[in-house]
Structures are given as C-alpha cells and as structure tokens.
Amino acid sequence: MKKSFFRKVGFGLSLNExxxxxxxxxxxxxxxxxxxxxxxxDIPSEKDMRKKHRDRIYYDRKVLRKKYKNDKVKYxxxxxxxxxxxGQLFFENNELxxxxxxxxxxxxxxxxxxxxxxxxxxxxxxxDMLPEYATGPYxxxxxxxxxxxxxxxxxxxxxxxxxxINHLDNSQSVGPQSKWxxxxxxxxxxxxxxxxxxxxxxxxxxGYSQEDVIQMxxxxxxxxxxxxxxxxxxxxIWFNYEHHQPNEKKILGKIYKxxxxxELFSVIKDLVNKEECKKFxxxxxxxxxxxxxxxxxxIKPVIEAWNKSGGYLPAIHKAVIKSAxxxxxxxxxxxxxxxxxxxxxxxxxxxxxxxxxxxxYDFKKRPSDYQEQISENLRELGHLPYRPKQPNxxxxxxxxxxxxxxxxxxxxxxxxxxxxxxxxxxxxxKMIVENNFDNPNEIFDxxxxxxxxxxxxxxxxxxxAPAMLKA
Amino acid sequence: xxxxxRRNFLIGSLSSVFFSGMxxxxxxxxxxxxxxxxxxxxxxxxxxxxxxxxxxxxxIKQRKELILDETLRLNTDFALHPKLEFFHELWKNxxxxxxxxxxxxxxxxxxxxxxxxxxxxxxxxxQKKTGWLGRGMMSAGYVGEGLxxxxxxxxxxxxxxxxxNYYPAKGVMPSRYVLDNLFSSYKISGEKNLETVxxxxxxxPVSMMTAGTSRDIKSLxxxxxxxxxxxxxxxxxxxxxxGFDTHAAQGKEDGLLADQLEDIDxxxxxxxxxxxxxxxxxLILTLTEFGRTIRQNGGNGTEHGWGGAILMAGGLLKKSQVxxxxxxxxxxxxxxxxxxxxxxxxxxxxMSAMATCFDLEPEKIKKEVFWNENLQDLSQKxxxx
Numbered sequence: 001m002k003k004s005f006f007r008k009v010g011f012g013l014s015l016n017e018x019x020x021x022x023x024x025x026x027x028x029x030x031x032x033x034x035x036x037x038x039x040x041x042d043i044p045s046e047k048d049m050r051k052k053h054r055d056r057i058y059y060d061r062k063v064l065r066k067k068y069k070n071d072k073v074k075y076x077x078x079x080x081x082x083x084x085x086x087g088q089l090f091f092e093n094n095e096l097x098x099x100x101x102x103x104x105x106x107x108x109x110x111x112x113x114x115x116x117x118x119x120x121x122x123x124x125x126x127x128d129m130l131p132e133y134a135t136g137p138y139x140x141x142x143x144x145x146x147x148x149x150x151x152x153x154x155x156x157x158x159x160x161x162x163x164x165i166n167h168l169d170n171s172q173s174v175g176p177q178s179k180w181x182x183x184x185x186x187x188x189x190x191x192x193x194x195x196x197x198x199x200x201x202x203x204x205x206x207g208y209s210q211e212d213v214i215q216m217x218x219x220x221x222x223x224x225x226x227x228x229x230x231x232x233x234x235x236x237i238w239f240n241y242e243h244h245q246p247n248e249k250k251i252l253g254k255i256y257k258x259x260x261x262x263e264l265f266s267v268i269k270d271l272v273n274k275e276e277c278k279k280f281x282x283x284x285x286x287x288x289x290x291x292x293x294x295x296x297x298x299i300k301p302v303i304e305a306w307n308k309s310g311g312y313l314p315a316i317h318k319a320v321i322k323s324a325x326x327x328x329x330x331x332x333x334x335x336x337x338x339x340x341x342x343x344x345x346x347x348x349x350x351x352x353x354x355x356x357x358x359x360x361y362d363f364k365k366r367p368s369d370y371q372e373q374i375s376e377n378l379r380e381l382g383h384l385p386y387r388p389k390q391p392n393x394x395x396x397x398x399x400x401x402x403x404x405x406x407x408x409x410x411x412x413x414x415x416x417x418x419x420x421x422x423x424x425x426x427x428x429x430k431m432i433v434e435n436n437f438d439n440p441n442e443i444f445d446x447x448x449x450x451x452x453x454x455x456x457x458x459x460x461x462x463x464x465a466p467a468m469l470k471a
Numbered sequence: 472x473x474x475x476x477r478r479n480f481l482i483g484s485l486s487s488v489f490f491s492g493m494x495x496x497x498x499x500x501x502x503x504x505x506x507x508x509x510x511x512x513x514x515x516x517x518x519x520x521x522x523x524x525x526x527x528x529x530x531i532k533q534r535k536e537l538i539l540d541e542t543l544r545l546n547t548d549f550a551l552h553p554k555l556e557f558f559h560e561l562w563k564n565x566x567x568x569x570x571x572x573x574x575x576x577x578x579x580x581x582x583x584x585x586x587x588x589x590x591x592x593x594x595x596x597x598q599k600k601t602g603w604l605g606r607g608m609m610s611a612g613y614v615g616e617g618l619x620x621x622x623x624x625x626x627x628x629x630x631x632x633x634x635x636n637y638y639p640a641k642g643v644m645p646s647r648y649v650l651d652n653l654f655s656s657y658k659i660s661g662e663k664n665l666e667t668v669x670x671x672x673x674x675x676p677v678s679m680m681t682a683g684t685s686r687d688i689k690s691l692x693x694x695x696x697x698x699x700x701x702x703x704x705x706x707x708x709x710x711x712x713x714g715f716d717t718h719a720a721q722g723k724e725d726g727l728l729a730d731q732l733e734d735i736d737x738x739x740x741x742x743x744x745x746x747x748x749x750x751x752x753x754l755i756l757t758l759t760e761f762g763r764t765i766r767q768n769g770g771n772g773t774e775h776g777w778g779g780a781i782l783m784a785g786g787l788l789k790k791s792q793v794x795x796x797x798x799x800x801x802x803x804x805x806x807x808x809x810x811x812x813x814x815x816x817x818x819x820x821x822m823s824a825m826a827t828c829f830d831l832e833p834e835k836i837k838k839e840v841f842w843n844e845n846l847q848d849l850s851q852k853x854x855x856x
Contacts, residue, residue, distance in 0.1 A: 186769035382622040402664045403624035405636045412642040460645035466660040
C-alpha cells in the first residue's frame with residue numbers, strides 16, 4: 001500500500017486527513033505553487049529583521065563598548081538588555097514556529113519537505129548571529145520563492161543574498177588589482193567562491209583546481225553588503241565595482257571576458273549546466289528522500305527531468321517524488337530528528353507549536369518557556385535546522401544520526417511529548433497507526449503489554465519503533 | 472583464565488559486561504591501561520600562530536596584524552601562543568610537545584573534504600566510510616573502548632563497534648521495559664545500527680543518565696577523565712572543538728584564535744587534574760584539517776592552507792620537543808607560494824600514537840589501518856613505549 005510514502009516525502013497523515021485518488025499525484029501537484037504561510041502570528045520581513053540585527057550590533061559596538069569600557073559588569077547587563085530589546089533571543093523561535101506550523105498543519109506538506117531540503121542545501125551555518133536574525137527570513141524570502149523557478153535562479157538569488165554573502169565573508173574579498181585593492185593592498189577571501197563550487201553547484205567531482213577557486217573568487221569580488229557608518233555590515237547587497245578584480249577570468253577551462261557584475265551570472269549559468277552539477281544535486285535529492293546510497297536508476301529520471309525542463313525545479317521535484325514512490329517499499333530512509341518530530345506532531349495532533357497569541361513578544365524580558373519550547377526541544381534532539389555547524393548543512397546519512405546520545409534524546413522526547421496534548425485515546429491511536437503504516441501490527445505488538453494509561457512509555461515505544469524512525 | 476586479558480575477554484564476549492560496570496579478575500601480569508585522547512580542532516587551526524617560529528622575517532612581513540607581541544618561549548626556534556599557558560607548564564615537565572610543519576597529505580583546502588580525510592585517514596574525500604582511529608581500535612581489539620564527547624558520533628571512531636558518546640541530556644528516560652522491547656524490535660527487523668546503539672544505552676551507568684548535568688567543555692573533560700582513569704573505563708576519547716576557521720579578526724593575544732586556544736588549554740588542564748596518576752599513561756593529540764596561509768588576508772585573518780602544528784600532551788611523551796623537518800617560510804619554500812609545507816605526514820604521528828597506546832607494531836597499523844602507505848614510525852622519537 002506504500003503508506004510510508006506519506007512520511008517519505010511528507011509528514012504522514014493526521015487523524016482526519018484523507019488522500020483521495022493517486023498519492024503520487026497528490027504529492028506532485030504540491031510542487032506547482034508556493035503555499036502562503038498559515039501562521040497567524042508575526043511574519044517579519046527580511047528588511048525589518050536586518051534593522052533589528054543592525055541595532056543589535058551597532059549599539060553594542062558603537063555605544064555600549066565605549067560607554068562601559070571600564071565597567072565590565074554594567075556592560076554585560078546593558079548588553080543583555082540590548083539582546084532583549086532587539087529580539088535576539090526571540091526571533092529564531094518565531095521562525096521555527098512559522099516553519100513547523102506549516103509542516104504540521106499546512107496543506108502542502110510535501111512542498112514543505114522540499115523547502116527544508118533546499119534551505120539545508122544552501123545552508124547558513126551557526127555564525128555571527130545569523131540564526132538569530134537572518135537565516136529564517138532568508139529561508140522564507142530567498143529560498144522559498146525560488147522553488148517554482150529554475151535551479152539557476154535559486155543559485156543566483158542565494159549567492160547574492162545578504163545572509164550568504166555575510167555567512168561566507170564575501171564582503172571582505174577584494175580583487176588585488178581592483179581600484180581599492182591597489183590602494184589598500186587588501187586581497188581576496190576564497191570562502192564563498194569555494195563553497196559555491198563545492199557545496200552549491202558542481203561539487204569536487206568536477207575536479208576544479210586551486211586556480212579555478214581563485215578565479216571564481218575574482219569573479220565574485222565586489223559583491224558585498226553596502227557598508228556605512230550607521231548600518232555597518234547590515235547594508236543592502238550591491239556590486240562595488242571598485243573592489244572588483246578587473247580583466248578576464250578563466251574557470252574550468254573557459255574564459256570569461258571582463259563584464260563587471262554580470263560575470264558572476266555568466267559563470268553560474270555554466271556551472272548549473274555541467275553534468276557534474278546535475279548529478280550532484282540529483283543524487284543529493286534522492287539521498288535525502290529515498291535512501292542513503294541511491295542507485296543510478298533512481299537518479300537518472302531526475303537528471304532527465306532536469307534536462308527536459310531546463311532545470312525547472314517543480315519538474316525536478318516531481319521526478320524525485322516519483323522515484324521515491326516507486327521505491328517506497330524497498331528503500332527505507334532514516335528520518336532526521338526534526339522531520340521525525342514533525343511527523344509525530346502531524347500524525348498524532350501534537351501541540352508542538354505554541355499558539356500564535358503566546359508567541360507575541362514584548363521586547364521587555366526574556367522569551368517565555370512557551371516561546372522557547374520548539375528551539376529548546378530541537379536543541380535536545382541535536383537538530384536545530386537553522387544552526388548547522390558548517391556550511392555543508394545537516395547530514396543526510398543515517399550513521400550521522402544514530403549514536404547513543406542522539407537516540408537517548410529521541411527516547412526522552414517521545415516520552416515527554418505525551419504531555420503535549422495529543423490524543424491518548426487508544427482507539428484514536430489505533431486509527432492513526434493504521435492510517436500511516438503498512439504493518440500496524442508491528443507497532444501494536446510493541447505496546448501490547450504496556451499499561452494503557454502509561455502514556456509516557458507507550459509513546460516512547462511508538463515513536464521509536466523501527467517503522468516510525470524510518471520511512 | 473590463561474591468556475584471558477581484559478581485551479580478549481571483551482572480544483570473546485560481546486555481551487555488555489563492560490558497560491554494566493561489573494569488575495572481573497585481572498590477569499596478574501596485567502599492564503597499566505593506556506589512554507589516547509583526541510581533540511578535533513575543526514576549521515583549520517593556524518599552527519603558525521599557536522606555535523610561531525621566532526624572528527622569521529617572512530612571517531613578520533606577511534602578518535603585520537597577527538604577529539604576537541608576547542609569547543611563551545619553547546626553545547631557540549619556536550614560541551607558544553600566550554593562551555596556551557597550561558600547555559607551557561606541561562612542556563616544562565616534559566609532558567607536552569609539538570609536531571610542526573605537519574598535516575595530512577590533502578592539499579585541497581576544503582574544510583569538508585579536509586575534515587573527512589583527517590578522520591578517515593585516506594586520500595580521496597568521502598571514499599572511506601570509517602575512521603583511522605576506529606580501524607586502529609579494531610586492529611587492537613578495542614571494542615567498546617571509544618567515547619566521543621559530542622552529540623553526533625564522529626567519523627573518526629567509525630570502524631569499531633560499540634562506541635559510546637556522551638553529551639548530557641535533559642529529561643527522563645523511559646522505562647527499562649521500553650528499552651528492552653525496542654532492542655528486540657530492532658534486532659528482529661535487522662536494524663543493526665540501532666540495535667548496537669541501544670545496547671550501549673541499556674547498559675550505561677545510572678550516574679551518566681541523570682538529568683541536569685552540565686555540558687561545558689570543562690565538565691565534559693572532567694567526566695572523560697573520571698571515566699578514563701577507571702581501569703574498566705574507555706581507553707579512547709574524542710573531543711570536538713569548532714571555530715578555528717579564522718578568516719576574519721583572528722587577532723593576536725586576544726582575538727578569535729586566542730579564545731579557541733584557551734579552550735584547548737582548559738581541556739588539557741581539566742584532564743590533567745582529574746586523570747591524576749593516569750595522566751602518566753595518557754596521550755592527548757590534536758587533529759585539524761589543514762594549517763593556514765602564512766599571509767594575512769583582507770580581514771586580519773588567514774586563509775585555508777596546508778602545513779600546521781599538532782599539539783600533544785601527556786605522560787606517554789618521550790620529552791618536550793618541537794619535532795619538525797622545518798621547510799622554511801621563504802616564498803620558494805612555501806607550498807604553491809603561500810602555505811607552510813607539510814614535511815611530516817600527520818598520519819605517521821597517528822600511526823605511532825596508536826602503536827604506543829594500543830601496544831601494537833606500527834607495521835601492523837600501517838597495513839591494517841593505512842593501506843600500507845609510506846608512513847614513518849616515529850614511536851621511538853616521540854613516545855615512551
């Protein structure tokens with residue numbers, strides 16, 4: 001029956017959720033449009049969040065540090081006040097609420113799964129207060145709208161986004177022969193260029209050299225946030241011609257004539273059309289949704305869809321979904337902690353996301369326990385989606401997620417959530433399990449000897465059953 | 472129990488005797504347990520700032536904003552970053568040393584490929600799915616001897632079953648019945664990884680499962696020391712430290728790098744204090760994916776390079792020394808005109824460290840762990856056997 005398919009590409013089916021007709025079609029049609037967020041609380045714009053971010057760093061660096069330079073204690077206290085006034089401790093929680101509300105209650109769960117995938121592909125790692133202010137808005141305003149465009153569009157927008165430029169230090173990269181470089185003797189920073197090649201597009205499998213990385217860095221010089229005395233590094237992204245390395249560049253054997261800001265887009269166009277790029281991305285998609293080691297037969301249709309559609313993401317996504325559907329019975333994929341808890345939440349009607357009125361923040365005190373509930377729980381599970389440690393994002397390999405400590409966290413979490421307002425009625429639980437699993441008896445057997453009122457241990461068993469951990 | 476050493480005993484019975492904390496008779500010729508502790512320095516530690524070469528004109532010229540004004544002196548050629556104060560104390564007692572101008576053979580300057588290779592010990596990124604330490608432990612029969620102080624299990628320890636990791640959880644565990652029931656369920660459904668891990672959890676001492684234990688680096692180091700100084704505790708520990716990717720604001724005595732070095736120092740100090748006598752039988756070793764460019768960049772930081780420094784501490788060291796075949800820092804001496812060369816394959820150090828700590832022939836490790844690659848046996852030069 002392939003009931004696991006609803007978790008393989010989504011978050012499972014809630015109690016009253018029915019899929020009439022072809023599940024494949026149900027999943028694929030979700031790829032054609034971008035669902036608007038149903039979150040009733042605040043959804044701040046990227047621009048507004050950058051202002052908060054600006055206030056946080058400006059007042060710290062330009063005011064507090066000077067004012068309290070001889071009073072460490074006062075400085076710490078004032079800094080904490082500033083954190084609260086600028087929402088530093090709050091906004092990530094709000095972003096997670098928006099994200100999780102959509103996954104649990106939204107009508108396009110499969111779309112959400114792909115959104116989570118791309119956000120992790122173009123990851124912003126835990127650095128410089130980016131998760132506190134910038135990563136969530138970047139995911140919503142840069143990644144999400146591009147999911148009905150081409151991969152090339154997404155690469156372009158992600159590359160010149162404020163979050164990515166700052167994450168990978170491109171503002172500090174100056175062409176040594178540029179007007180400013182000649183004067184200041186400043187030089188390049190290869191970080192962003194290297195990750196664009198390695199992580200975002202062609203991957204090391206194409207065999208680029210150090211010289212290719214340097215030339216790519218030259219192409220990218222000048223793309224930076226507009227620095228001013230009042231905005232510091234939070235200004236808009238622009239192309240600073242005076243920092244741009246002049247002359248032609250040569251990348252992967254091809255010469256690019258000097259054309260200023262347009263160079264980057266010409267190179268990206270070529271990168272996304274390399275076979276190595278298509279294969280890298282198609283493999284990563286299949287790995288995320290189907291199995292750790294996807295076969296050629298799984299990957300091939302995705303590359304074909306790419307070629308046929310000119311890299312149109314909805315077409316690529318549909319091919320991945322089809323491949324996942326066809327392999328739903330044979331290949332089970334170990335689910336990452338965040339996906340796992342969202343599946344449990346959607347299926348069992350868990351009160352995982354606090355109500356939107358509880359998420360109103362007054363900027364006067366620390367966020368409440370309710371407001372910190374999601375981030376606190378995800379931290380315990382070892383998977384805060386907007387805080388990967390490195391720019392390569394969270395791993396898609398099972399072995400990175402199975403260790404004593406990580407499994408302990410799931411056992412504890414599963415027994416804890418029996419308090420999260422989910423249905424404890426045995427009949428309801430039975431219906432939900434039957435609705436979502438091909439072999440519900442496996443799960444029923446597991447809990448058959450447990451006291452029906454021992455909800456903690458019952459949910460610890462259900463949520464950590466092999467069929468629940470994998471899909 | 473002829474010839475039934477602790478190791479044989481463990482391999483012979485993969486039941487979880489070890490984890491239950493039960494003790495059993497030891498053979499009379501039992502040798503003191505040796506510990507190997509690895510600290511992964513992720514991001515690429517700048518060896519030239521941690522252990523700068525004294526008075527080198529090229530370094531001074533290329534690093535105007537980074538050259539340290541105050542250092543701790545090691546010998547006539549090398550100095551130490553002032554934040555490695557405790558390391559310096561150990562140095563004075565012949566319990567700290569440095570391998571300089573050393574790295575893994577990888578020169579590609581990518582964090583992810585580099586970290587993958589620093590852990591797998593191979594030459595092609597992502598090709599090997601196990602870590603050199605895990606394979607070495609397997610050669611030595613060190614099953615159930617590994618402990619990672621981190622939430623995910625590092626690649627470094629893969630290749631040997633039954634490793635433990637520890638990073639205190641908040642909250643209450645479900646009942647014993649749940650654990651046993653899930654264990655059988657994983658077994659029946661052929662979920663090997665889950666089965667192995669749950670077995671470790673089932674047999675963990677109660678004191679490690681208590682909620683509310685602190686997770687800061689010192690507490691983890693203390694817990695590690697307490698576990699490892701126990702004759703029946705783990706023999707291999709792995710720490711994780713992030714934040715060595717100092718592209719900007721690397722600083723001098725007080726920048727971003729200084730903060731990270733302070734963490735290393737604090738781990739060493741806590742381990743030494745709590746390992747007590749076992750420190751004598753311990754070797755601590757740092758790993759990093761690459762060193763950094765000799766030249767500072769536009770953000771008063773440094774770029775990804777190649778050669779760097781390995782820091783070592785513990786009573787198993789032969790003496791205090793900076794072991795290096797120093798390649799020089801003149802333009803022509805640098806790798807691709809920009810990086811300190813690696814003249815000692817870091818894997819030679821890894822091999823020799825395992826030979827010493829696991830009581831194995833280096834040749835055996837070379838063959839079983841490093842595919843017979845051309846590595847040097849440095850055991851006699853660096854360690855007490």
